[in-house]
Amino acid sequence: MSSRVVVLGVGLHPFGRHPDKSIGEMARVAGLAALKDAGVEYKDVQAGFCAHVNQGVGAGLRTFGQLGMTGIPVTNIELACASSSRAAMLSADAIANGLYDIVMVIGVEKMQRGLLEGVGGKEFGYNDAMGINLMPAIYAMWAQRHMHVHGTKHEHFAKVSEKAHRNGALNPNAQYQKAISLEDVLASRMIADPITLYECSPTTDGASAVILASEAAARKHTNAPVFLDTWVGGTPEYHRGEADQAEGPNAVLAQRAYEAAGLGPEDVDVCQVHDAFSPGEVFLAEELGFCPEGEGGPFVWEGNTEIDGRIPINTDGGLLSRGHPIGATGGAMITELTTQLRGQAGQRQVPDAKTALLHNAGIGGVNVMVLKR
Amino acid sequence: MSTESSVEKPPQRVAIKGASLRLGEGEEALEGSRCPDCGDTFYPPRTVCLSCYHEGLDRVTLSRRGTLHTFTIARMSLPGAFVKAPYVIAQVQLPEGVIIPTVLDDVDPDSVQIGMQLEMVVEKAKSDAEGNDVMAFKFRPLKGDAR
Numbered sequence: 291m292s293s294r295v296v297v298l299g300v301g302l303h304p305f306g307r308h309p310d311k312s313i314g315e316m317a318r319v320a321g322l323a324a325l326k327d328a329g330v331e332y333k334d335v336q337a338g339f340c341a342h343v344n345q346g347v348g349a350g351l352r353t354f355g356q357l358g359m360t361g362i363p364v365t366n367i368e369l370a371c372a373s374s375s376r377a378a379m380l381s382a383d384a385i386a387n388g389l390y391d392i393v394m395v396i397g398v399e400k401m402q403r404g405l406l407e408g409v410g411g412k413e414f415g416y417n418d419a420m421g422i423n424l425m426p427a428i429y430a431m432w433a434q435r436h437m438h439v440h441g442t443k444h445e446h447f448a449k450v451s452e453k454a455h456r457n458g459a460l461n462p463n464a465q466y467q468k469a470i471s472l473e474d475v476l477a478s479r480m481i482a483d484p485i486t487l488y489e490c491s492p493t494t495d496g497a498s499a500v501i502l503a504s505e506a507a508a509r510k511h512t513n514a515p516v517f518l519d520t521w522v523g524g525t526p527e528y529h530r531g532e533a534d535q536a537e538g539p540n541a542v543l544a545q546r547a548y549e550a551a552g553l554g555p556e557d558v559d560v561c562q563v564h565d566a567f568s569p570g571e572v573f574l575a576e577e578l579g580f581c582p583e584g585e586g587g588p589f590v591w592e593g594n595t596e597i598d599g600r601i602p603i604n605t606d607g608g609l610l611s612r613g614h615p616i617g618a619t620g621g622a623m624i625t626e627l628t629t630q631l632r633g634q635a636g637q638r639q640v641p642d643a644k645t646a647l648l649h650n651a652g653i654g655g656v657n658v659m660v661l662k663r
Numbered sequence: 664m665s666t667e668s669s670v671e672k673p674p675q676r677v678a679i680k681g682a683s684l685r686l687g688e689g690e691e692a693l694e695g696s697r698c699p700d701c702g703d704t705f706y707p708p709r710t711v712c713l714s715c716y717h718e719g720l721d722r723v724t725l726s727r728r729g730t731l732h733t734f735t736i737a738r739m740s741l742p743g744a745f746v747k748a749p750y751v752i753a754q755v756q757l758p759e760g761v762i763i764p765t766v767l768d769d770v771d772p773d774s775v776q777i778g779m780q781l782e783m784v785v786e787k788a789k790s791d792a793e794g795n796d797v798m799a800f801k802f803r804p805l806k807g808d809a810r
Contacts, residue, residue: 405742415679415682417764418681418741419681419746419799420744421746422764424741430735431734481739482737530703532762
């Protein structure tokens with residue numbers, strides 16, 4: 291029997307620099323917040339997924355163990371920057387198919403300052419030795435191509451970061467809660483042309499927790515459920531003669547999600563996209579169907595993705611300003627969209643948001659979700 | 664060969680790990696694989712064809728010339744890499760239809776443009792623990808190109 295899946299509870303440990311905190315401490319804060327939000331106790335949780343990338347052996351026990359030791363199966367999940375949305379998908383699969391009623395996802399990461407290392411794995415081959423596996427360079431090369439083919443300007447990308455920081459200033463859980471000007475973004479240190487320092491998501495310490503439940507179980511705790519309506523995940527698709535895609539077929543997955551949810555991009559009220567670097571939002575405005583291909587730059591520039599725009603994107607500051615503790619990011623996206631659909635987003639609330647779209651990408655995979663109330 | 668002479672032998676040239684680079688005087692080239700069934704070509708070489716799933720592909724020598732598909736100028740160095748900023752990271756499209764991730768050599772970063780003609784060069788990257796010359800490939804603007 292297939293059940294609808296409800297996002298019953300969400301919680302965060304504030305994102306930022308927390309060098310003195312263990313992943314267990316951060317997971318406990320996020321987890322207890324999510325349990326309280328859901329109105330359930332840890333003993334009600336039947337399975338857990340711990341999403342992380344670089345936290346070593348036994349991270350599941352070190353995090354879930356802070357909440358209790360009830361003997362439930364806890365599984366570690368790694369899908370780079372999309373780990374915790376993939377963990378939520380697996381939880382939803384299990385709930386929808388009747389395996390469990392209540393499942394908890396904890397996403398957690400502690401990161402070092404500076405560039406993300408080990409992008410090519412541990413082999414350290416040609417692409418590492420030659421400095422090719424530079425994360426901002428991947429987005430920068432997509433951006434250069436976009437500028438060449440579509441005439442997109444650096445200012446269009448920079449606008450994404452200016453807007454993200456303005457939204458982050460409204461989010462008490464964001465790593466950066468300070469607005470910066472377009473000039474600040476453009477004048478910050480160049481990292482990989484055209485991407486400047488302020489167009490890169492930071493490295494971050496933080497945790498997110500999401501409690502998913504079957505509709506029947508959720509109805510005991512809430513009269514106004516937010517549904518995880520649709521979820522699709524994918525990996526890169528090969529197309530002869532095209533450059534390798536590191537993450538996945540965003541447009542294909544979005545289309546699949548729209549069809550399964552019975553709606554289209556024009557029905558989305560609020561959206562989270564993977565803006566690991568500022569060009570991400572420009573590309574995704576196109577790939578998720580909010581504007582025609584090639585017009586993402588002007589679309590963002592004209593304010594369409596602002597909180598009061600046609601399709602508000604990354605209302606909480608996104609990866610650029612909220613921060614990007616890679617294993618925790620998907621859970622933070624679910625948290626923001628759930629908060630928006632409940633009407634609890636305070637100063638950054640999108641009025642009467644009913645339908646939300648989530649896009650979370652990592653090296654090796656992409657997840658797209660539709661949430662509804 | 665006596666032990667003595669092997670101690671004195673000149674450094675051997677070995678290809679850098681993670682690149683399918685064939686060495687040899689005058690015949691340095693990248694090697695890819697080509698599907699005998701559908702003709703699709705791949706770099707790096709692989710065993711299973713991504714277009715038709717044929718197993719067991721042929722080794723092919725790839726062109727030394729290509730065009731710049733896209734690029735960026737890296738202004739900070741990747742930890743552990745021996746190429747130091749600033750440097751140009753590039754994707755080079757070869758006539759066989761494959762795209763090669765690489766870095767550019769002998770070029771003013773600010774003059775780089777998508778579509779420019781490039782040729783492969785092989786250079787010593789470093790010495791390994793045994794004293795061998797570890798050779799890597801880069802691409803540079805094609806000599807005689809109007810640009």
